[in-house]
Amino acid sequence: MLNEFDLFKDFLRQQNLRWTPQRKMILEVFLSFEGHVEIESLKNKIRLHQPDLGIATLYRTLKLLTDCGLVEAHSFQNGKKTYERMFHVRHHDHLICTCCGETIEFEHPLIEKYQLQICEQYGFTLKNHKMELFGICRNCLK
Amino acid sequence: MLNEFDLFKDFLRQQNLRWTPQRKMILEVFLSFEGHVEIESLKNKIRLHQPDLGIATLYRTLKLLTDCGLVEAHSFQNGKKTYERMFHVRHHDHLICTCCGETIEFEHPLIEKYQLQICEQYGFTLKNHKMELFGICRNCLK
DNA sequence: TCTATATTGATAACCGTTATCAATTTAAAA
DNA sequence: TTTTAAATTGATAACGGTTATCAATATAGA
Numbered sequence: 001m002l003n004e005f006d007l008f009k010d011f012l013r014q015q016n017l018r019w020t021p022q023r024k025m026i027l028e029v030f031l032s033f034e035g036h037v038e039i040e041s042l043k044n045k046i047r048l049h050q051p052d053l054g055i056a057t058l059y060r061t062l063k064l065l066t067d068c069g070l071v072e073a074h075s076f077q078n079g080k081k082t083y084e085r086m087f088h089v090r091h092h093d094h095l096i097c098t099c100c101g102e103t104i105e106f107e108h109p110l111i112e113k114y115q116l117q118i119c120e121q122y123g124f125t126l127k128n129h130k131m132e133l134f135g136i137c138r139n140c141l142k
Numbered sequence: 143m144l145n146e147f148d149l150f151k152d153f154l155r156q157q158n159l160r161w162t163p164q165r166k167m168i169l170e171v172f173l174s175f176e177g178h179v180e181i182e183s184l185k186n187k188i189r190l191h192q193p194d195l196g197i198a199t200l201y202r203t204l205k206l207l208t209d210c211g212l213v214e215a216h217s218f219q220n221g222k223k224t225y226e227r228m229f230h231v232r233h234h235d236h237l238i239c240t241c242c243g244e245t246i247e248f249e250h251p252l253i254e255k256y257q258l259q260i261c262e263q264y265g266f267t268l269k270n271h272k273m274e275l276f277g278i279c280r281n282c283l284k
Numbered sequence: 285t286c287t288a289t290a291t292t293g294a295t296a297a298c299c300g301t302t303a304t305c306a307a308t309t310t311a312a313a314a
Numbered sequence: 315t316t317t318t319a320a321a322t323t324g325a326t327a328a329c330g331g332t333t334a335t336c337a338a339t340a341t342a343g344a
Binding site: 160161162181197198201202220221222223 | 299300301302303309310311
């Protein structure tokens with residue numbers, strides 16, 4: 001069964017790059033998180049085991065993981081990036097109630113299909129998407 | 143007919159802030175752009191008329207425009223923010239290149255239709271939505 | 285084991301954005 | 315109109331996340 005470690009190793013071999021203890025540790029710790037992870041969190045957790053890991057190595061490895069498609073980087077207003085696992089996770093969209101904050105996850109295959117259509121039209125290679133529907137849930141309407 | 147200038151003026155008055163020539167000029171030039179605008183572009187265009195506008199004033203004014211809802215700020219991988227007009231614009235979704243930050247606006251009526259369908263299914267009253275497709279644009283693939 | 289080359293950690297540099305501050309402008313009151 | 319308290323401005327230093335540099339070290343194939 002294909003897993004992240006094998007994928008990363010293959011990617012490295014393909015590019016004549018090397019499998020190192022640091023890279024292994026970083027991937028391991030990254031996978032122990034869920035959702036969007038900040039460099040800061042990764043650094044702290046990794047340094048429990050490997051106190052002298054350089055911050056540059058961490059950034060470099062996240063870049064590699066992003067390049068090989070296992071991870072996706074996002075940028076936010078605060079200037080920090082977050083990193084999100086992209087393998088072995090199901091994608092879903094969100095319904096968000098702007099009144100109480102309740103969120104519901106859903107999927108719609110036809111919407112996904114039309115998204116691909118649009119990307120083709122503009123020459124985009126679709127990597128990911130985010131759809132959020134904002135509204136009022138039935139409880140808040142009462 | 144309500145326009146951006148009046149809205150901004152009202153917002154300023156409400157907060158005991160002042161309507162200044164710089165703020166007027168910045169809003170004016172901002173509205174002359176379409177889509178996602180970078181600080182750099184704004185600065186260059188404004189300085190044609192007002193060569194000594196301070197960069198801090200530009201950032202501060204964009205912050206105010208964002209606070210009052212006329213503008214929305216976005217962050218991209220290259221570390222730069224872009225600013226997008228949020229008033230008197232037809233709703234559209236975004237194709238976003240995670241590599242260079244290029245964005246393309248699009249609409250797809252069928253996607254909108256299925257969004258409504260999903261909302262009905264969950265008893266949601268749809269108010270607004272945000273769909274962002276992240277990918278690599280054709281230039282970055284080269 | 286040897287050797288070419290990738291990797292690492294430390295740290296300086298980068299760069300977009302923000303904070304600071306003295307001089308100036310605004311707008312409401314006198 | 316003049317006065318005045320407070321907001322604003324421009325210049326620039328500071329900030330902070332990320333990247334580049336470089337000498338020392340580790341890796342993996344010969």
